[in-house]
Amino acid sequence: MTLPLVDWLRAQDDETLAGLLRLRPDLAVPPPADLNVLATRAGVRASVHRACDELDTVALAVLEAMVVADADHAAVELGEVASLLGPDVPAEALDGAVAVLRSRALAWGEDDELRLVPAARDVVPAFPGNLGRRAGGPAASSELGALLKDLPEDQHRVLSALVAGPPIGRSRSAADPAGPVGQLLAKGLLIRVDSETVELPQQVGIALRGERPMGTIVATPPVPRTRQWPVTQVDGTAGGAALELLRRVERLIDAWGATPPPVLRAGGLGVRDLRRAARELETDEAGAALIIEVAAAADLVAENDSPNAEWMPTTTADVWAAGGPEHRWTTLARAWLDLPRLPGLVGGRDDADRPINALSETLRRPLAPRDRRRVLEALAGLPPGTAVTGPEDLAELLAWRAPRRGGRLRDEIVRWALSEGTVLGVVALDAVSEPGRALLATTDTAPVVAALRAVLPEPVETVLLQADLTAVAPGPLVPWLARELRLMADVESAGGATVYRFTEASVRRALDAGRSAAEVAELLAERSSTPVPQALTYLIEDVGRRHGRLRGGVASSFLRSDDEVLLSEVLAHPETVTLDLRRIAPTVAVSTAPLAEVLDGLRAAGFSPAAEDAAGGVLDLGPRGARTDPRGPRARATLPDPSGERLDAVVAKMRAGDALAYARRGAGRTPSAQGSSHTLATLQQAVRDRRQVWIGFVDGHGVQSERVLAPVTVGGGIVEGRDAVDGETYRLPLHRITRIALVDG
Template sequence: MPGTSLADWLRSRPDGTLAALLQTRRDLATPPPSNSTVLATRAGTPGSIARACEDLDTFTLAVLDALLLAGADTAAVTRAEVDGLLGLPSKSGLDRLRDRALAWGEDDAVRVPPTAREALGPFPAGLGTPSRALAGVDLAAAVDEVTEAERALLQKLAAGPPIGNTRDAGALVPLDAATTPVQKLLARGLLLRRDDTTVELPREVGVLLRGGHAFSAAQLTEPELPTHPHQKSTVDEAAAGEAMEFIRHTERLIALWSEQPPPVLKSGGLGVRELRKLGKELDADDQRATLVAEVAVGAGLAGDDQSGTPEWVPTVLADSWLASEPAARWAMLAQAWLDLPRSPGLAGQRDAKDKPLAPLSEDLRRPLAPAGRRRVLATLADLPAGTGVKSVEELVTALAWRAPRRGGRFRDENVRWTMSEATALGLVALGALTTAAGALLEDDRPHATLAMADALPDPVSQVLVQADLTVVAPGPLEADLATEITAVADIESSGHATVYRVTETSVRRALDTGRTAAELHALFRERSATPVPQSLTYMIDDVARRHGRLRGGVAASFLRCDDEVLLAEVLSNPAAEQLDLRKIAPTVLISTYPLAEVLDGLRAAGFAPAAEGPDGRVVDLNRDRGRRIPARGRNARRVLAEPTAPGGDQIASIVTNLRAGDRAAGTRRGTAVRAPGGGGADTSMTLALLAQATRERREVWIGFVDAHGTAAQRVVTPIRVGGGMLESTDNERYPLHRITSAALVED
């Protein structure tokens, strides 16, 4: 009926339709609406409408814009009016709007919420307001008379938005006195003056310049997504190479940060200098270095140690990760990236104060980022296995058409970042989704690990030693061989084949770890598929001959005394063994313990030592160096994520309660008994009324406050009142202290 409200429309819908609505617009179900009126009110708020529009494609949004252009927010319109504005049938889009309660009514009386214009903007379809002055005017003829400069201005405003700022709108002048395009168009009535600096293109002119419709046919047609078929195995193998490279970069990050942990910026995050240092170590640009750092921290392999001078330090989890198989290592990193509530691509962008956003800082936190990644990858998953998109830009265009209002100002950039990061991690190759990535999207990590293990090349047990002292690994090395080769050689280049270089420094590094020259000779002799160059043998022997002639040890403190007898007495005391004191000269003892502990121990043994500084002066080790407090982390900005989708049983319960609320709202009832002051309903009058309803098996209307603190109404038939509870024939239980009013239902 023409006067049907949204609440009436919802009340008349089947339960399945309401359940689908609550699943689609999840914010409507939290907290559960008490009746259809509450549901309709909530569905008509600007914020809820804006969220619902995020999932709509360009055509459906155009239908909604056309409804607003036709005035459906103030009065019922017909579908024929909407079809005329679009230039093609609107049925499919209109049905989607009805399913989401963004429109209601039959085709001869369609309405939209009054607040829809507030949610979507003041200019639907980018068109201005109608002009009464143009009624009966031959617009085509009037537009044909304008100059090229005037037409260019009209075309620009017709593309939207229809508002323009100008200095020529100060006052209206006759056409013969007008000198600028704006003044001439204002005189012709083809522009409207809003104030001294603002003009607006009338809707009629905008529609004319768009070809007689509010939208062009190209706008309303979904763009094709060009694809290219590949062999599934080719995609998986190409991705496996990228996965191995990302694993290697993560290994290098762990090694670098183990030796030289970078400091945490005072404002949080990783500094530019440290990022460049990491990029140099990885031989990668800032974008790649940021991604590796973000994923490593996101996976728990490194983190802020939260000390007084906080640093980014690897965690104990890094050791177990390093000991895992390559496929398991990849799965952990890929899963961490997929669920990462951050956007690494934002690093380097400028904030509102024109300061660059630092990697690992709270500024990069985006709780909706995982949903955005899954949306992009799900688009690839919908393609046939092995099929990839020809161009990322074409994918950007397709996704922008499918959900133009989703993603904010970085909507298109997020797609590009996702494809770049997914390719770097080995989830995407040749524009196609890999088998392992498909399993991850289905939350099947074990299958994803197995799929990556199948795609990775088999580990090799031999290397190729070249005459120029390079060692070529034709594939991923076995774990023990990789450890040995990395100890004695430096990586020169990586990829499907890794090239190492043996130098005097790398050989000395291997000897420093306790390996002997004989062990290094045996390594190359047994693991090289090519003859070992004589130059490598000579280098190892030469470095080994010079290695260790000068030796060093560890000492944390020393004692000196010109009286050798006193030093002998100290060494003979039992405290000397406890303090690990050793004589290295007739008048010098050293210890591995800090000086303060050594002095305290000797004083406890009856000696009277004193501490001295570098200049020989006595210093006080117990002097107070000032108050210390733990470093405090900054509070992360709170960003609201999408509401969690209710389950099927929960949705069914909400619909049941909603129907019950509708019935209660439409029930005739007698004089209500209200709780005093709106408090608990355990008064004698309320109990007496409920007892009467129980004896007579009569329906009773109750008002109560549910567990969410929301006021609700029900019509129930009590079967028992006692123990602080009202039990009804529908097996529901209502705490008496939550009942605020009650009344017998009248026939």
């Protein structure tokens, strides 16, 4: 006889119970008081549905066969389940599936007898196995085989139309007793549902299907088509993608720092702003949406708190930008892996036929991290360098592993995960890269950083200066040199080699930031593998010669120059009239306009002024970019993943609760206190007879509690004894005891 589920759980060891809570974490939230509570939760319909989402095709087929055998009502033999599954499911696969169901407390019992949680019937289709309900009469008799064998051809055709499923059919001739349907009804081989609807009984369907009562079952996972790439090629491609990702995120931060786009009234980023970002990042709108979503998830961009909210970089972006490429990439990759949103939906339309915008709440999908990780882990299960030929192969495998998962977007999620992973460098050439494998394998940062460092090309400290006023970096530059080059030149193209172009404006930008012309020329000469072209030398000298001859300060602002003729030329120029300049000395003029406005006006008029501080040094007034406060990591709306120690504590608490409930039943729980004399007499008797007592008491905070003690000593208004649940020794004042009873046995 099969025990109830709670008794079966009590018979399991602590490791099995901890494994159950690990596989079904919802059962541990909040921690169950005892095993009776655990058994109740294990049979709740929503929890059973969630647990069945993790089952593969074979386990679901076994579950469905057990429902057909009515294992949710009474124990069934494993042999009966095997006969329903037929030859497609070998004994090893059946045993493995039963073990999976037992480990999740969906099924329980001995090896030869199994029970199923009643809620499992709500998980399977309305007609499990495409079979109808059981029927009595001829359908349940031993003569069924002979009866089916002797049927006329027209009646066989009717049954054949229903045997493949579903077992429900409609026929206008159902009311005609002389027709084939009417004759089958009369023989008990069909069940009447209504005047035009009939149902094929379960026994008839099983008999007609022969050795496959549940139909054909695919018991082995499909093998995706693959191709092999050299591991070094996969990792090299991933390294290039990682560097390109970092470059684009930096450009996004710069662009949104200079011109923050507005937040839509309904939330999110406007379509035109997304297109503008795509142009800035040199990618398509889908790629821009992904980069923006990842940057937001990493808390590098966020909306500010102003009444007219805008999307802008956070102060975290400055800290992020100061790190090395490995650490910056790890931050972005981890944010993407745990992103509870689907960037692939951007550009589509929601259920109300409204466009789906980037950064909008419509993209939120709490289970997206789980589904994304499933795709990547399936791909990572292949040997290094092995790629699938297409997303559809991986989707087929995942559909076999978890048929109930994914919903209508299941195949799309596979495609999105691969394409997004390729942008980030987690996937390259449709294979998981070594940094991607490290990202999936651990939450520790160090292994991921080390894996990316191993695939990135070595940073270079030199560039190749060319006669066309460009510099070529033959690889990723060391961070400090990259910052200096971005200051004095514009990035013209990026990739394996980055091309920088020097212009008058870019050189002046470096001088405005405090570098002198001599320092710029010296740096380029020192870090160039080729001689500095004469054209570049002339450009730097020309810009340096004109730069700073005019000096502006705050007076509101002032303008000074050692060249009196130059200052006179400025005051006489027609385009400087709006700057409200007036001369207060032969070499000094002042203005009521802000210094930045004066300098911009002079540059527009063709002059090349520089700002200076109080000590006369060059002052950098270049745009710093808008910033807002960081929002912190986004919370994931997923079930907790409890640690081993926490699971052990939950199991111990359930065991303790079970022991307390057993002791309470043995004590009988007296309904009211019997007075202090009764309490003292009961405790003294327990000490003499070495028995346990159930005690109800009020603790120091006035809260009612209970405990089962084995008293050792009683005296001085104190009882001292060992707790029957946790084994600890407790001392309890007698005046706090409100109820007491001896525990039987």
